[in-house]
Amino acid sequence: MDHIQHHLRLLRRAIREGNRPASSALAGDLADIFAALSDDEGNSPSTAIPRFHANLLEEGRQ
Structure with missing residues (x-):
């Protein structure tokens, strides 16, 4: 799962x-x-994935 979390962090930054x-x-x-x-x-995938997606959507609206 660390590999996925790393990719998610990179995606969030990008x-x-x-x-x-x-x-x-x-x-x-x-x-x-x-x-x-x-x-x-x-x-x-981890249950954190939907929460991460929701956070990205919220950040995009700001």
Whole structure:
């Protein structure tokens, strides 16, 4: 899970800085990670993921 959290931190920073190319690349990386997790024995991403997404949306509105 540390790998996912690291990617989430990088994505959050890229979004805050308005770096769209990095944000897009990191979002794609995270999608690949989540897809691999869901294919691997039915595991699902951390419950922190929806909260992180909600926080990003809120920051984008400010």
